[in-house]
Amino acid sequence: MSVLAEHHVAITIDHSPHPIRLDVSRHTLEMDEEWIPYVQATVECPLGDGGVLVVDPQASDVWATIQTRRLLGRVDRLADFTRRYRGRTLHALSLEFAGQTLAGITRATYHDYTDPGHLRREDARQWRVMLREISADRKAATVTLTLASGEARLNDWQHMSATTDRIPGANLVEKVNFILERCNLPHVTYAPASVPSDAEIGDEALRSPGSSALEFLTGLTRHHGLMLWCDENAQWHLAPDRTRLVTRELRSAGLDRSVINEVSKRSRDDGWITAVMVIYTWEGQDYYDVASPYAPNPEKALILRYNRPYPGPGLAAQILARVLGRGRALELLAVSTYVASPGESVAYITPRETVTGRLAAIRWQFPDDEMSVRLREVGAA
Structure with missing residues (x-):
């Protein structure tokens, strides 16, 4: 049943000697499995006495927690x-x-949940994210915070040496943890039971001059069919993809309806990929890894470039298998719920049909009681 809801949003910024807590007047918070960083947020708060301006995201790594609470069943x-x-x-x-x-x-x-046996319910969630920017508008008396998940921190460390550096570690997880530790980030929490050894990785462990930690780790993990990302709890995952074994229903009709609008899209410009080319450049030589059906035009390719030794073919085919079908999307505007996440399966039930898809992205907007959901790999149930 769709019910009216009351939302409360606050942000707590890590700061010494005491954390700084601010009530949020407006925010946009997004989780998108096609983005790096995976979580991105913009938060607007009252400036108050300006005490929050002592926080400097350039001076040190500043982390914050966004807390959302959705109370179902108001009496007003x-x-x-x-x-x-x-x-x-x-x-x-x-x-x-x-x-x-x-x-x-x-x-x-x-429905106010005042009947016997019906209690007021709470839908709560929090996001642990890094402060990237703070902006104060004195005239409007507001402060705007821009935040992102931990992948953003990996972009802050370039390899500033004229020579290559071999990343230590007996296997892939140890090498990833070495980089994370150097960036003041926690070790990987979730990883496969078996990962490539140092011998199997070989020259892929060489980090080239000028490369960011994010660029190095993305190339290293992708070649072995894995992805590295930081979730909303600031925990790191190393896995083939972001699939969550959950199927969620959204409805546009009936007493349980929550979807208020839908926009279907088939695009050549947004997400449509039919081929992948990975170009490795090392010691002045280019090497190519290509995955393509080599069919007649149109052929829309995703081109990726890495300054690293050529590890052999395979990465292009893995990426192509992952991105095929993204050109068909369904955008849904629905009443907010904070339980949904990218990687889940969705059954969208309408008066006409039931459509299935993969939840690729979700955006919450406050104070609007609305969320935007993007489904990929859309098809009839």
């Missing part, structure tokens, strides 16, 4: 109803509730 009925339907026309409301009984409309728009 008139105010909630007004906020939900402000600006809507009578015609739009008639279309939304067409065919519904008065009792059905009541259940679909409000």
Whole structure:
């Protein structure tokens, strides 16, 4: 059942001697499995006395925790109803509730959980992210914080040497942990039971001058069919993909409806890939790893370049298998819920059909009680 909700959002910034807690007046928070960093957020807070401006993201690594709480079942009925339907026309409301009984409309728009056996429920979640930028607007009396998951920290360390450096470690996980530790980041929490040894990795462990830690680790892990990412809890994962073994239902009709709009898209410009070419440049020589059906045009290629020894073919085929089907997408606008995450399977149930897809990205906007969901690999159930 869709119900009215009350949202509370706050951010706590790590700071000595005491953490700084700010109430959030507006935020956009996104999780996207096609992005690096995986989590990105922009948070606007009242400036207050300006005490938060002592925080300097250039002076040291600053981490923060965004906390969201969604309380279901408010008692301020008139105010909630007004906020939900402000600006809507009578015609739009008639279309939304067409065919519904008065009792059905009541259940679909409000339930205060005051009946026996019904308790007020809470939907809460938090994100552990790194502060990347702080901006104060004195006239508006606001401070805006830009934050991201731990991958952003890996971009802050370039290999500033004129010679290559061999990353130590007996296997892939130890090499990844060496880099993470040098960036003041925790070790990998989740990894396969078996990973390539140092001997199997070979010259791939050589880090070239000027390369960022993110560039080096991305190339190293991808060649072995793995991805490295930092989740919303600041925990590092090393896995073939971000798949979560969860199937979530979203509905656009009935008493349990939460989707209020959908936009389907088939694009040649957004996500459509039919071939992959990986170019390795090492000691003045280029090496090519290509995966393509070599069919007649159109052929839309993703080109990746790495300054590292050529490890042999294979990476291009792995990436192509991962990105095929991204050109078909379904964008859903729904009532916010903080339990969904990229990598989950979604069954989108409409009056016409049931569509399945992979949840590739999700964006929450506060104070709007709305989330935008992007599904990839879309097809009929």
